[in-house]
């Protein structure tokens with residue numbers, strides 16, 4: 530008894546992808562972006578400039594001067610850093626509702642997604658990935674399929690967990706077995722509907738490495754590794770815990786040893802406190818105040 | 824009142840209204856120790872097995888590593904009047920992803936490093952809930968010494 534027809538039907542009610550994030554996505558990896566182009570992006574959402582200034586002035590970036598304008602932020606942080614903030618800030622709309630199938634906490638999916646983005650960003654720098662600038666965005670959006678699949682997973686949670694516990698399958702495979710589709714596939718479908726750049730859609734669709742060809746795609750592997758390291762780090766863990774498949778191929782591909790993984794975790798742990806300002810982006814829409822200048 | 828222990832952090836207390844708690848342990852390990860007579864307890868959340876990875880960082884924050892965090896946890900409890908021979912020791916965490924038999928073993932290495940330190944110092948573990956792929960939150964109630972784990976699937980395990 531497959532739920533696929535019902536799940537696909539729920540995709541029909543998909544909200545539009547937030548305009549600001551959509552426009553910002555087109556500028557990622559573009560060689561030169563003018564201040565006017567950025568102004569054109571952020572003018573669709575007045576809250577975003579405030580978010581940019583708050584994050585740019587947070588301890589995460591550790592700038593010595595206080596930034597008062599978009600122009601200054603552009604000069605001091607650079608276009609690509611600014612685009613990350615804009616995309617994260619624009620994407621919050623998609624994460625406003627809880628995802629009870631996956632997370633007990635209201636903001637669980639958002640916090641996991643931001644953690645994965647920050648880890649992906651860190652890995653992209655350490656491993657000097659060619660498409661490094663897109664990794665943060667891919668991290669924010671990798672589990673977007675969970676937004677749609679959550680209610681179905683919640684309904685069938687006991688059954689899915691039984692497949693995990695009895696057959697030892699990772700959670701996303703158990704989703705596929707019980708529901709007929711998993712959150713990566715649904716995410717890929719959403720990316721198609723929202724007309725994401727191809728690379729981004731591929732990463733979302735393959736981030737659990739469920740496709741043999743994905744083992745040859747560095748950005749997919751990087752997001753997979755970021756996701757896995759974030760689970761090991763702990764904190765905003767979902768109901769499935771660490772039921773996630775280990776693929777040692779990833780280590781070979783990037784020429785990594787266990788000790789390198791420990792270093793990544795150490796590095797991530799060191800920026801953890803300062804990174805809290807990113808989590809706060811979601812709260813803003815509900816009128817919560819966040820601390821200025823960590 | 825809940826006293827939050829963050830990642831790579833420790834808290835000690837002798838206030839009976841306190842409950843020390845550390846959230847969602849992945850491959851990290853939570854160590855809870857308690858002296859029932861002095862009513863002193865402490866909770867450490869360490870991340871990695873061995874400070875040789877980055878000695879500078881270990882100086883800044885000893886709680887990052889098993890070999891620098893555990894001695895500090897015990898010392899801070901002694902400072903509040905705890906005695907080693909009375910301490911109850913409970914641990915939780917050290918989870919692994921599935922099929923990570925040879926790789927991605929940080930959870931297991933964290934556990935092994937902790938055991939080695941305990942062995943060298945003649946410390947016995949009274950109870951533990953470690954390994955597997957569960958995510959655990961660990962609690963220590965100062966009034967009673969009661970220690971328990973809550974998993975993300977809402978299961979409660981008394982230690």
Ligand SMILES: [Fe+2]
Pocket residue numbers: 671672712713736737
């Ligand atoms: Fe996923």
Ligand SMILES: [Fe+2]
Pocket residue numbers: 641645671672756
């Ligand atoms: Fe994920």
